[in-house]
Amino acid sequence: MTVKVSHTAEIQSLFNEAAGLNNDQGSPRAKQILLRLINDVAKIIEDLEITDDEFWHSVDYLNRLGARSEAGLLVPGLGLEHFIDILQDAKDAQLGLTGGTPRTIEGPLYVAGAPIAEGEVRMDDGTELDHATVMFLDGVVRDTDGKPIAGAVVDVWQANTKGNYSYFDQSQSEYNLRRRIVTDAEGRYRARSIVPSGYGCAPDGPTQECLNLLGRHGQRPAHIHFFISAPGHRHLTTQINLSGEEYLWDDFAYATRDGLVGDIKFVEDVAAAHDRGVEGERFAEMQFNFELQKAPAAQAEQRSNRPRALQQA
Incomplete structure (x- = not known):
C-alpha cells in the first residue's frame, strides 16, 4: 500500500x-x-x-555527473534541449514568427572568442592532413525575403577526425576548427576545413551509464555547429548534420531536423584538387545557405546568456 x-x-x-x-x-x-x-x-x-537505495544512488549519480561536467551532455540526451527548441517554435508560430532556417540544439562545446575574418577562412591547423579529408564549406546568409545579408557573423565550430573539440581536447591547438566569418557584400561565407567525425558519449561516463539503463546508444552523426547573427535579425543557433551518416536520423541528442542536413559531396579528381590547393585527389564540398528572420525586438538579435567557455571573450 x-x-x-x-x-x-x-x-x-x-x-x-x-x-x-x-x-x-x-x-x-x-x-x-x-x-x-x-x-x-x-x-x-x-x-x-x-526506495532509499534508489534515492541515494540517484544523489551519488548527480555528484558523478557534475564531477565529469556532463550535465550539458545528458540534457540533450534526454530530449530536454530539443524540447526547448520545439517549445520556442510553438511560441513563435503563435506570434506569427515563421520562416528562416530551423533552430536546433547548441550543445555544450562552444567556446567564445574564436578568430574572426572577412569572407573566407581556413579552420583547421593542418595537423590531421595525413588522414583527414579536406572540406570546402560555403553558402549565403539571406533574410526571409531572399535578400543577402552583408556583414552577418557566421560563428562556426566542429570536431576533428577523432570526434574531439579544441579547448576541451588539450591535444589540439587553440581555436582549432573554430572560426567567425563576416559575410561579404553578397552575404557569402567560405571556409576550408576538414570533414568532422561523429562521436559518442564516453563509455565510462555517467551520461552513457544513464543511456545504458534506457537501452539507448550515445552516438552522434558528424555535424557542424553555427551561430548566425546580424543587426536587425534574430540570432540563430543551429547545426547541420552531414548526409550519409549512420546516425543521421538516430542522433542521441535529437539535433537532426528537416532542413538541417548538409549534402556533402566527395570529389576524387587530381586536377580539381590541385586547383583548390589540396594534395592528392580527394576532397569534399558542401554548400549550406542560411535564412534569418527579422528581429521583433533588439533582444532577439543576441544569443542566450547560457554559461559558456571563455564567456568573457
Whole structure:
C-alpha cells in the first residue's frame, strides 16, 4: 500500500520553509522554481515508491555527473534541449514568427572568442592532413525575403577526425576548427576545413551509464555547429548534420531536423584538387545557405546568456 504525505499541511510547511518562502531575502523566482521542484520530487518518491537505495544512488549519480561536467551532455540526451527548441517554435508560430532556417540544439562545446575574418577562412591547423579529408564549406546568409545579408557573423565550430573539440581536447591547438566569418557584400561565407567525425558519449561516463539503463546508444552523426547573427535579425543557433551518416536520423541528442542536413559531396579528381590547393585527389564540398528572420525586438538579435567557455571573450 502506497503511503502519501506530501500533500499534508506539515510537509507543505516544511517545503515552504526549505524553499525560503518564510523570509523576504533571496530571489522570488528561485523560490518559485525550487518549491515546484521539491514538490515534484516528493511526488515521484511517493508515486513510484522510490526506495532509499534508489534515492541515494540517484544523489551519488548527480555528484558523478557534475564531477565529469556532463550535465550539458545528458540534457540533450534526454530530449530536454530539443524540447526547448520545439517549445520556442510553438511560441513563435503563435506570434506569427515563421520562416528562416530551423533552430536546433547548441550543445555544450562552444567556446567564445574564436578568430574572426572577412569572407573566407581556413579552420583547421593542418595537423590531421595525413588522414583527414579536406572540406570546402560555403553558402549565403539571406533574410526571409531572399535578400543577402552583408556583414552577418557566421560563428562556426566542429570536431576533428577523432570526434574531439579544441579547448576541451588539450591535444589540439587553440581555436582549432573554430572560426567567425563576416559575410561579404553578397552575404557569402567560405571556409576550408576538414570533414568532422561523429562521436559518442564516453563509455565510462555517467551520461552513457544513464543511456545504458534506457537501452539507448550515445552516438552522434558528424555535424557542424553555427551561430548566425546580424543587426536587425534574430540570432540563430543551429547545426547541420552531414548526409550519409549512420546516425543521421538516430542522433542521441535529437539535433537532426528537416532542413538541417548538409549534402556533402566527395570529389576524387587530381586536377580539381590541385586547383583548390589540396594534395592528392580527394576532397569534399558542401554548400549550406542560411535564412534569418527579422528581429521583433533588439533582444532577439543576441544569443542566450547560457554559461559558456571563455564567456568573457
